[in-house]
Amino acid sequence: MKREVPIIVTTVAGIFMILEYFHNIPGLANGAKELQNWAILVAAFALALAAINLAARHLRNITARHQNAVHSGLLLASMFATVIAGIFFGTDARAFVFIFDNIITPCGSAFYAMACFHLASAAYRAFRAQSGQAAALLITGIIVMLGRAPIGDLIHPYLPKMATWLMQVPNLAGMRAIMISSAIGMIGVSLRIITGIDRTHLGMGQE
Amino acid sequence: MLVAGRVAGLVSLLTIFITMMLGIRRAHTSLPTIRRIAGLEAIEEAVGRATEMGKPIFCTPGWSDITTSTAAPTFAALDIIYYAARLAARYDTEMIVAIAYPNVYPLTEQVVRQAYVMEGKADRYNPGTVVFTSPEQYAYTAACLGIIQREKVAATILVGHFASEAINFAEASAAVNAISISGTESTYQLPFFTAACDYTMIGEELMAAGAYISEDPMRLGAIRGQDYAKLLAFLWILTGAICSTAGFNWFEAILNF
Known part of the structure; x- marks a missing residue:
């Protein structure tokens, strides 16, 4: 029971x-x-x-x-x-608002800003052309970055168009494929939980 | 009776349910095989490495509650944490699980405790294994980064729904030379995880993880059923593309019905 x-x-x-x-x-x-x-x-x-x-x-x-x-x-x-x-x-009082405006919000902003440095170091590791896939990532990354920056147009007028095409065609197609399969997976998880097939979260792990 | 504009959604839901039931029924006669998920297979390697190094493993089921639209990845993450906890219990390896939302905390504690019970090591379960941090995004981030850095963890398992903190976690793992295994359904965070983590479970792989680990015929059958649903979705998209190109608007009307 x-x-x-x-x-x-x-x-x-x-x-x-x-x-x-x-x-x-x-x-x-x-x-x-x-x-x-x-x-x-x-x-x-x-x-x-x-x-x-x-x-x-x-x-x-x-x-x-x-x-x-x-x-x-x-x-x-x-x-x-x-x-x-x-x-x-109360949550509208000066003391409470002070904590939010002067401690929580600036700390949050600092952490959000930190993500940019982490992105740079992650990109440095990921953009090493050690394999064919990594090389493809490196090349597309450079095209998109240059194409999105003002200097891209100065280097070659075709660069921004290439960047836009990469983002709107192969990137969007890949994103949508992942989104559709994830959505079906999420519905599947939900239905499995509702029908009692998935029970791990209730502490009823399998043998 | 039915809410206008949601009939197509109901039909889709019922279709997925029927295909899942068909998959489960078929699993009684022939078990489906799921392709190898590298990220899941790496968990044993990660726990083994932590055991050899005498360091803990760090897990988190992401920054999401179970009462939101991103509940499913959190539940899927609990399956992976259960599997990691069983391995940690088996090899007597310390484990730290950081939780962001209060609703997820009792569930995770129950899941980890059950893993120790299943390994016959209920007495070895440490109530400090599952730690509540904060539902405030960057307080949660700070707490997790602090644990990863202070404890110099040997492995990090970052599964569930994540927002911008994903890259912080992945880089913190790299900074302490930890094996990082990640998995999320969030298409915005997947590129960061893919670039910065050693192993990444992409979208549906995360949702199928529980079935893959458990090898339960019913759950595996349900995954096969989802594949049938995916095939139907593909045919539906193809029909829609052809109809739209040909200028037939009835297809859009069906979706909005």
Whole structure:
């Protein structure tokens, strides 16, 4: 029974949501809304569980005087400061907005900017013409980069046209092939979960 | 009764469901063979390397929740993490699984714990194996990069849905000389993974991973059924291209029905 109940719940909820999406029946829409509210409630419990895990892990680091105990202390202090600011002063309060505007957003921007350096180092490794495929990647990469930059047109007027053709024909065809097969795969995964064929996520792994 | 504009979608869904059932039915008489997925076969090599080096392996099921349209890659990622966790349990190798969304956390913990149980090593399961980080994209990125760098992991398994953090993870893996195995359905992140990781599972390979690992006839049959659906989709696209070229508009009307 312990194994069957989660599968039955998944199947019933899954079929219900599919019916609601494709059919225009008022009762179904209300039921689906109610199910979504339950999902929010479950998510709140999951958040509490996850927050406890995070706090416990970093408290352990501090009590064990781990070499990164200072980082753990900083994390806990900032976590509790944000929680207190949000709960006691509201999410529109100056304290909460300050944390977002002056800490979270700049840190996020810094990380996003870092991606450009990582891209450069990844390109350096990938663009070594060690095989036929790598050489093709190198050549198309150079054409697209030069074709997209203003200097490309100065080097040869045909370069931007080649870059556009590469992006709109072979690249787009490949992307669409991956997108269509991924979409069918995603529908397949969803149907396998709804029908109870896939059960790993419920902790029912195979032998 | 049926919502206007969604009938074609319903027909497509039912078609995929029917083809899957046909595939499963056929699997009872003849098991389908799935072509070799290099990325999955490299997981054993990666765990073996980590065991020899005495270093942990790092896994993450991506930056996606299970209540969004990108839930399927997250579930597929859990299958791969389960497989990696079983290998880690078998070889007594430390494993760190970083989670971004709270909903994914209890599922992953259950999956990893079950892997240890299945290997007969429930007592060796460390509750600190699965770590929650943050649903905030770059807080999650920072936490994962920190773990990869501090622990000097021997292998990274980056599977699921990713956004711009994908290249950061791949490069952090390269910086610590870790074997990097990635898999995503996101067409925007696939070029980064392909360029920067040692092995990459592209789109559908990730979705088929669970069936490939489990060798379960029903799941393998479902994959064969999906291939039938792909063939139908190909014929559908071909018909659409011919009709559009010939100037017949009824095809577009069917899709919008």
